[in-house]
Amino acid sequence: xxxxxxxxxxxxxxxxxxxxxxxxxxATGYPSLFWYVQYPGEGLQxxxxxxxxxxxxSNKGFEATxxxxxxxxxxxxxxxxxxxxxxxxxxxxxxxxxYQLIWGAGTxxxxxx
Amino acid sequence: xxxxxxxxxxLVQPVGxxxxxxxxxxxxxxxxxxxxxxxxGRGLQLLFYSVGIGQISSEVPQNLxxxxxxxxxxxxxxxxxxxxxxxxxxxxxxxxxxxQYFGPGTRLTVT
Numbered sequence: 001x002x003x004x005x006x007x008x009x010x011x012x013x014x015x016x017x018x019x020x021x022x023x024x025x026x027a028t029g030y031p032s033l034f035w036y037v038q039y040p041g042e043g044l045q046x047x048x049x050x051x052x053x054x055x056x057x058s059n060k061g062f063e064a065t066x067x068x069x070x071x072x073x074x075x076x077x078x079x080x081x082x083x084x085x086x087x088x089x090x091x092x093x094x095x096x097x098x099y100q101l102i103w104g105a106g107t108x109x110x111x112x113x
Numbered sequence: 114x115x116x117x118x119x120x121x122x123x124l125v126q127p128v129g130x131x132x133x134x135x136x137x138x139x140x141x142x143x144x145x146x147x148x149x150x151x152x153x154g155r156g157l158q159l160l161f162y163s164v165g166i167g168q169i170s171s172e173v174p175q176n177l178x179x180x181x182x183x184x185x186x187x188x189x190x191x192x193x194x195x196x197x198x199x200x201x202x203x204x205x206x207x208x209x210x211x212x213q214y215f216g217p218g219t220r221l222t223v224t
Contacts, residue, residue, distance in 0.1 A: 032211055043119075043203050043215035044157075089157065093211045100147075101213060105156040 002027045006090050006104035013080055014112050021075040021107045023064075023090035031092040033057075033066055033073040034101065038087045047075075047088070085111045115140035119204050119216035126223055132177075132191040134219050136204030139185065144206040146187040147213060148179055151201040163187060199223045 007022040025031065032051045036044040048057030053068035064075045073090060090104040116139045126132060138144050148160040159172045161179035169179050176195060180188045187204060201220050205213040 034212060036215075041218075041220075043218045044205075046212050046214065049212060100159065100162060101211075103157045103159075108154075 002094055002102045004090050004092055004102050004104035006107050009108035010110050011107060012110045015082055016079045019077040019080045021088055023073045023104060025071050025092050027092055027094050029095050031094045034091045035064055035075050036089040080111050082111045082113050085109055117206055117214060117216040119219050121219060123220045126194050128196055128223055129193045132194050134189040134202055136187040136216055137185055138206045141208050143184060144208045147205040148189050149203040151203060194223045196223050
């Protein structure tokens with residue numbers, strides 16, 4: 001079946017550190033991939049997306065590349081800030097799914113000043 | 114532009130009481146609508162989705178129900194709340210494309 005696996009958190013980093021949050025997936029066909037971010041007490045916001053292999057999504061300094069050969073969509077940022085502290089969710093959508101998304105469990109990121 | 118509203122923002126209800134959470138979307142027509150629940154420190158659980166008025170699909174059997182009386186209105190209900198219904202309830206919409214857009218959420222505490 002279709003699934004998304006994220007690295008377990010929390011991930012704790014110092015400000016200006018390099019960030020990687022791993023996301024791997026299992027899916028039939030050619031899924032679209034997403035990263036969402038949830039700040040404390042808020043709903044989820046779409047952070048970036050990629051719809052086909054080798055696409056790179058980017059937003060707010062975050063990047064993720066759709067790697068079909070490794071079935072991965074790792075989230076990266078070169079220099080994190082305290083304001084990046086949040087929970088990050090990886091998700092995929094497969095065709096013919098009534099636009100439903102398959103969600104990872106989320107990774108909590110804590111950035112210390 | 115599109116916006117999504119949820120209310121109330123927070124709710125404290127006793128066990129056995131009824132529940133009604135409302136979600137409305139502005140600025141789009143015939144959206145797909147979704148209700149999710151997020152338990153404390155946990156991921157997202159899809160509860161219901163709807164592709165049109167009166168069309169509701171349930172993903173998880175439970176004592177909750179959903180209704181879509183109007184194109185851009187989605188309601189989550191329960192006749193009798195359980196302690197296990199506590200959580201953060203999120204409404205989301207999508208249209209044509211596949212990314213979902215979320216409301217601010219309702220934090221429900223059942224006591």
